[in-house]
Amino acid sequence: xxxxxxxxxxxxxALVTFLTRVLPFLLFxxxxxxxxxxxxxxxxxxxAVIAMLVVYCYRSMTFDALGNWLPGVAAGLAVVxxxxxxxxxxxSIVGGTILYMVLVQVVF
Amino acid sequence: xxxxxxxxxxxxTIPVLMGYLSIGIVYGWMMSAAGFAPFWTAAASVFVFAGSxxxxxxxxxxxAAPLADIAFLTLILNFRHLVYGLSMLEKFHDVKGLKKFYLxxxxxxxxxxxxxxxxxxxxVDPHGFYLSIAALDQIxxxxxxxxxxxxxALVTINTEGIDFAMTALFLVxxxxxxxxGKQHLPAFLGLGGTLLPLLIFGPDGATFLIPALVILVxxxxxxxxxxxxxxxxxxxxESL
Numbered sequence: 001x002x003x004x005x006x007x008x009x010x011x012x013x014a015l016v017t018f019l020t021r022v023l024p025f026l027l028f029x030x031x032x033x034x035x036x037x038x039x040x041x042x043x044x045x046x047x048a049v050i051a052m053l054v055v056y057c058y059r060s061m062t063f064d065a066l067g068n069w070l071p072g073v074a075a076g077l078a079v080v081x082x083x084x085x086x087x088x089x090x091x092s093i094v095g096g097t098i099l100y101m102v103l104v105q106v107v108f
Numbered sequence: 109x110x111x112x113x114x115x116x117x118x119x120x121t122i123p124v125l126m127g128y129l130s131i132g133i134v135y136g137w138m139m140s141a142a143g144f145a146p147f148w149t150a151a152a153s154v155f156v157f158a159g160s161x162x163x164x165x166x167x168x169x170x171x172a173a174p175l176a177d178i179a180f181l182t183l184i185l186n187f188r189h190l191v192y193g194l195s196m197l198e199k200f201h202d203v204k205g206l207k208k209f210y211l212x213x214x215x216x217x218x219x220x221x222x223x224x225x226x227x228x229x230x231x232v233d234p235h236g237f238y239l240s241i242a243a244l245d246q247i248x249x250x251x252x253x254x255x256x257x258x259x260x261a262l263v264t265i266n267t268e269g270i271d272f273a274m275t276a277l278f279l280v281x282x283x284x285x286x287x288x289g290k291q292h293l294p295a296f297l298g299l300g301g302t303l304l305p306l307l308i309f310g311p312d313g314a315t316f317l318i319p320a321l322v323i324l325v326x327x328x329x330x331x332x333x334x335x336x337x338x339x340x341x342x343x344x345x346e347s348l
Contacts, residue, residue, distance in 0.1 A: 001172060006148055012175050013165050013182050014155040020186040021215045024193030025208075029201065034194055041328060042191030044294040044335060047285045048324045049184055051298025052317070053164070054282055057275035059311035072275070079276045083283040090130045092283075096276040097134070101269035 067108030075100035113232045117240035120226050124218045125248045128159075132252020133259070134273050135163055140260025141267035142170040149257035153250045157216055160281070161185055162253075163274045170271075177314050184321055192220040199223065203235050214242040216249075291335055297327045 028034050058076075062068045079096035086092070132153070139149040148169075152162050161182055168178045192215050200211055215223075219242050228237040260267070286295060301323035305316040328335075 001143075001169075005172070006144070006169060007151070009169055009173075009175065009178055010148065010152050010155060010165070012178050013152070013158075013161060013168075016179050016182040017156050017158045017161055017186050017189070018213055020183065020189040021193055022212050024190055024197060025200070025212055028194065028197055037329075037332075038190065038194070040332060040336065041325070042188065042194070044291070044328050045324065046188040047282070047289065047291075048294040048298030048301070048328065049187065050278055050282045050285060051295045052302040052320055052324060053185065053278045054275070055299060055302040055306060055320075056314070056317065057278060059306060059316075071269070072272070075272055076275065076279055079279045080283050083280050084287070087284070087287070089127065089280050089284075092280045093131070093134065093273055093276040096279070097270060097273045100272035100276075101267075104269040105266055 067104075071100055071103035071108060074103060110236070113236040114240045114244070116229050116232045117237050117244060120222055121241055121244045121248070124222060124245050127218060128245065128248040129252040129255075131159055131277075132249050132254075133256035135159070135166070136253040136256025136258070137260035137267070138163070138166045138256075138270055138273055139253075140257045141270045142166050144169065144257075146254055146257035146261055150250065150254050153246075153253045157214060157246055157249060158186060159216065159218075159249070160277060163277055166271065167274060173314070181314065181317065184317075188217075189215060189220075192217075195224060196220070199238070203238075207235060207239055211238055211242055214246050216245065219245045293331060293335060294328065297331070298324055301327055 024034070058072060061072055075096045078099050079092050082095050083089075083092040136146070136149045139152075140146065144166075152165060156162055156165070164181060164185055165178075167173075168181065173181075193212070196211075196215065200208055203211060222241050222245070223238055226241070228234040282295065286292065302316070302320040304323070305319040309316040309319070
């Protein structure tokens, strides 16, 4: 991968991220009320988008062999279970990831 | 920003210090496992400064996704920042120039959470106080991610599967939203609205995400009367 491409790609991420942060200030800093629909989407789109990204993470999963789906599903369930139990971000992320790594490296 | 302001801000940032150092290490390690030199991790943490956005970035960079896909995915993941900005309009209103630029640039989830909850002590300049919090947070993130990247580049263990950390992060956010929110309809909409185009278009590239986003936004606008109803009732209850 070319260094120039990586730099541009990181630049795009930086620019778009900044855009989402600066836009409210560009539009509404001099007074003016943001439309209610923005508040509405702002409240309810994030949970929908996170669910979308969970599906995105699992997009390449296939069911033709046990090793193609079991590690991801088992580790995913472990993450959710750990999080419901302790609600500690780090524990849930690291615990699930280590389980996944053991499953793909040692078991399957 | 002087020492007194920094000292006043520091205790507030300790929870973020713990969180950013640990998640940053995981992120940096993922970058190195994906073959990117620590320099790139540092660049991303300095210029992007968005935890989940950068995690998603590992996936996008390592599969050399088209720039349009990178822009699109970063945009929808960071859409929530629009709302952070809206609720900071007043707080940042009198800040000027570069200081304001940096406060807006550095408005990550964690910094937003701190800034919206915290009251600056009377003896310090409030703008310097906000700035100190934002800058300390970003420093923790840079230090954590670069430490992880360097460790990942030096330690040669089999890291196959470490990319699952991104899946785990999104699952944690989803679980957290599920546990703390009353409305689960948006999550179901996101799940179903993404699965359907995935089954139709297949996983190649990220093409299925575009119809998925249309379904999500369209669906949310359609169910708006249902979702906003309980809030209106609550408001009425409070005013009585």
